[in-house]
Amino acid sequence: SGRPSESTASYWEVVGWPGESCWQVGLAVEDSPALGAPRVGPLPDVVPEGTLLNMVLRKMHRPRSCSYQLLLEHQRPSCIQGLRWTPLTNSEESLDFSESLEQASTERVLRAGRQLHRQLLATCPNLIRDRKYHLRLYRQCCSGRELVDGILALGLGVHSRSQVVGICQVLLDEGALCHVKHDWAFQDRDAQFYRFPGPEPEPEPVGAHEMEEELAEAVALLSQRGPDALLTVALRKPPGQRTDEELDLIFEELLHIKAVAHLSNSVKRELAAVLLFEPHSKAGTVCKSSRAQEARHRA
Template sequence: NTSIRIQHAAYVLRTCILSKAPQMIRDRKYHLKIHRSCLVGSEMVDWLIHQSPIVHSRSQAVDMWQALLEEGAIAHVSQEHYFKDKYLFYRFSGDEDETLIRPGNVEQNECEQQLADVILTLAQVGPDAMLRMILRKPRHERTIDDLEIIYDELLHVKALSHLSSLVKRELSGVLIFEAHPFKGKVCKNN
C-alpha cells in the first residue's frame, strides 16, 4: 500500500534527520508566533539532495516532499501551503505535541540502512504527487512550468493522441483534479 510506504518513509527520514542533523527540527518564531518542532522547506530540500545521488535536482526533492505532504506524513504548520522550496515551516505529523527524543543507535542504524530504499520510493511517487498538486491549483495560480508539466503528461495519454498539440496545450490550462469520497458514486457538476 502506497500510503503505508509513505508513512514509513516519513518515519525513516525523520529518524535520519534527528540522528544526522537534529538542529533542523526545532521551535521557530515567526510573526510573534512560536511554531514547535518544525523544519524549513529549503533546508529539507538541501538535506534530501545531500543524502543520495538519486536526487538530482531541487525540483525532484520538492516532488518527494510533496508526496509526504499529500499523504499527511508532513504538513505546513498552518496548513496553508503545498510543499515549497522556501523559508516556510513544515513538521512531521505528531511532532507538534511531542517532545523530540533522539533515536537510539539501533533505530538510527535500521533507518540509515533503509534510507536509500525510501529515497527510491519517494523518487518514484514524487512526480505523480506533484502533478496532482498542480491539477488541484486554481487555473489562475498555475505557472508556465506547471502548464508544461501537464502538457508533457497529456502527450503520454493514448486516448488523446489524435488531438493536435495546440488542443493539448489548451487542455493543459483547464484540466483539474477532483477527488470524491465515494468510489463509484456518480457526481453531477453544472
C-alpha cells in the same frame, strides 16, 4: 530460460535474515516428492556460507514491505529461474482489496517519513527548531527550503530540488509531514514552515548497513511517487495560479493520454491550463460536460 515445469521446479519464499520478526522461508507451492512436505517457518539461525540462499540474502535488494518467492530450476538448484514479489499489509481486517492496497501504500509512506525524519535529526541536528516569523512563534519546525537542502545533503540518489519537492509533497499528502498552517501544497521557500508529526522517532535496533539500505529504499519509494503527487497538486490549483513548470508538467502528461492523442500540441497546451483534478471512487469514470461538450481527464 523459460519458466520451469511444476514437476521439477521448487518455489521458496524468501523474506529476510535469521532473527528478523515476520520474515520467513519455506516452500510456497505444491509439494515436491523428493523434498517431502513443505516446511514453513522462520529461517534457521545460521544460513551456511556459500549456499545459494546465503548468496541471495546478501546480494538481493529486498524491500521489507514485500514478500518474495524464488523460483528455483531444480529440486537441488544451481541457478535461479526468476523472482516474484507482492506487497504485504499489516491489516488483519477483512477490507476491500483496493482499500487494503491503499492502506498498505499509506503505511509505507508513513514509515518512510519516520526513517527520513530520523536520519535528518542525526545529520542536521539544528534543522528542526523553534522559528519566529512575523512576530509569531512556530514550535519544532523547519522551512521548506532548509528541508529540501537537508534531503539533498543526504546523498541518496536525489539530485534536483524539484525531485525533493516531489518527495516532500508525497509526505505532505499522506500526513507524514505537516504545514504549520495546514497548506496542502509543499513550497521550497524560507517563509513556509513544516514539521514532522508525532514524537521524535527513536533509533531502531538494527545495524548501520541495514539502516542505510532501509533509508535508500524509503527515498526510492518517495521519489517514485513524487511526479504523480506534483501533477495532482498542479491539477488542483485554479488555472490562474499555475506556474509555467506546472503547465509543462500537465502538458507532458497529456502526451500520454490516448483520449487526446488526436489533438494538436497547441490545443493540448491550452487544455493544460484549464484541466482540473477531480477524484472518483470508481476507476475508469469518464465525464463529459453536456453544455460545453468538453472532455475532462479524471483521475
